[in-house]
Amino acid sequence: MTFFGLEAEMLARIQFAFTVSFHFIFPAFSIGTASYLAVLNALWLWKREEAYLKLFEYWKTIFAVTFAMGVVSGIVMSYQFGTNWSAFSDKAGPVIGPLMGYEVLTAFFLEAGFLGIALFGRKRVGDTAHMVAVAMVAIGTLISATWITAANSWMHTPAGFSIDANGVFVPEDWWQIIFNPSFPYRMTHTVMAAFLTTAFAVGAVGAWHLLKDRTNRQARIMFSMAMWMAAIVTPIQIFVGDLHGLNTLEHQPAKIAALEGHYETHKDGAPLVLFGIPDDEAETTRYAVEVPNLGSLILRHELNGEIKGLKEWPRDQRPPALMPFITFRIMVGLGFLMLGVGLWSLWARWKGNLYDTHWLHRVAVAMGGSGFVAVLAGWYTTEVGRQPWTVYGHLRTADSLSPVSAPAVGTSLLIFIAVYFVVFGVGVYYLLKLMRRPPTPLDTDRKLDAGPIRTTGITPGAAQDHPVGGHHGH
């Protein structure tokens, strides 16, 4: 049975990719934002400069909206393993499940438990306990990232298990399972990506408001902090990304062959294919623009190092090349653009005109969403590159599926698409609206934009009666 010509497996893959992509956008932002809030709150407590408190309150609201969307889209994920991928859950659940169980126990509860106090409790618990709560939320997001990348990494580079008669993965050594070969690289790369995503979003908001009023103290602080992050973290991220690539070459060479667009094995020096269109049918990359030997230099750190091509593997063990080839180039391209912005900001800072270089501000605004795109592109590269396996080399995607019919998966996919675009589309619009507020909220502004509970004390009735549109754009 098919659904608009698609098999259940492809529909389930699209559904997972769709729901997880939407989901990941929010934590990619909230991981960084939670840490940013902790830093802002600490600076406020330390320096007692009002600007930091204002910034904390400003980003707090944005964080709350993002976090709510992350929570609800995340609940979907924890059930989707069962609804669409029950064979995977049956077999790999004993390994993946406890890792996610630890994520819930050590991170989700911690975040959710302290979120209320971090958002609404400053007056009730006092500065110290409030700071602890804010820190707990930030730490929770990082612990969560650690567990989930451990689980994900294990699917790429499985270790520390045996397989029993039912095909079930039996954990043998949890240390090896968690610290599987790709985990340290993937986790570092992912967390830094989340920080950069936030940095460029914060930088864009700061730049936007600097373009309107370059004397705005809060806008200056957030732009400056974001540009420090861009300048310092981007080079480190590129370095870590390179290490991650070398690790992938060691453990998943077929993925590297796909994202480099190599079908032939190059025994003495592979070129770097800058652009082209990989064609899996014809087993060649069309219209390739190549730099001789550079591929080997990057991947082997020597001009004549051997790089295997996709033809080394039987067709049914190769990942599709086109998608990782394209998304990898998007990720790397954005990475170097980020580096450019970081370096430009250093130059402007050194020249003493960080807050007056309008073109830097305009570029920073344009780069506001670059982190989200790069994160998703990088993820598609690695996950599509994992195909045709769910547990690399051991469990095929085709054998992971639930006993579901295509119409059932197709229908639920359409429901998710409709709901996600409406709900999260509107959510993103609200986020942009919140970011458009100048970061100097007057008391009259605050009452409308602060969110649940803050109505209190600022009288909900007044908020309701306020003229529409009176709270922003002035």
Add this chain to the structure above:
Amino acid sequence: MAIDLSFIWAGIIAFAVLAYVVLDGFDLGIGIVFPFFRQRRDRDVMTNSIAPVWDGNETWLVLGGGGLMAVFPLAYAIIMPALYMPIILMLVSLIFRGVAFEFRWRTHHESHLWDFGFWIGSSVAALMQGIALGALVQGIAVEGRRYAGGWWDWLTPFSALTGVAVLVGYALLGVTWLNLKTSGDIQARSAKLARPLSVCLLALIGAISVWTPFINEMYFERWFGWPTAFFSSFVPLLLAVCASALWHGLIHGKHLQPFLAALGLFVLSFAGLGISFYPYIIPGVLTISDAAAPESSLKFLLVGAVVLLPMILAYTGYAYWVFRGKVDPEEGYH
């Protein structure tokens, strides 16, 4: 030893599900009764009464699902496809109501739309949870290690009845919570609303209790066979105690008692369910020990659960303590 661990885990998962039901129950219940409170000001107070805690309450649902996958992966792998549509609809509904918390403050034009989303999301989520439960009680067709039934197996008169029961039950939890946490007009109307809801819920619990033993011989044996009947008869007795405490509390205008009594009804219904199920995780098909993950999985996660769950309960309790007392519409939390 392996058997012992799987039974400990069955207890922990059952606890997580129960914690979810009682905690998110009143959250969802507030959404379910939204249509009875039309003023924006009232709705603000109602959502504020749960704003600081709803995230944590919903996390128990993630623990229930994630935990099931970790320690009873086979049960998870069979139940989820069997309950495909109710689960998907529940998840989508939870999205609507979850974001409505934040979104209803972000707009003037559309806030009533998000209020509607909060109501419909809460109601459908509750209904689907009840339907999923009823479908599980009725039994699931299994072949080998896979679900072998059809796509509409979950929808039966019995599961529809359990769906309505959970909907009404959550609504009762919601209004008794409001009776506890609010004052003035909202509290008075909540208390008033609690009476018909109590009557409906008790009638529904009664109908389901009478129906259940006839679905499956195993249940019948459990409830009417000797000596199990002796122990299981405590459940209806305690239910009667809770029901009278609920009614007494409502008649005498108590604040806390009706909420606790309503929680008691849920806990007892849950215990009754446990009596029917034990030692099965999918009735008549899959036992707790058959569904369990390898011992290395059970052990690894148990170490964390034993240490972390008490901590979680402690800081969750702290969060409730921080936001204790009546929600004051004029009080500033900042």
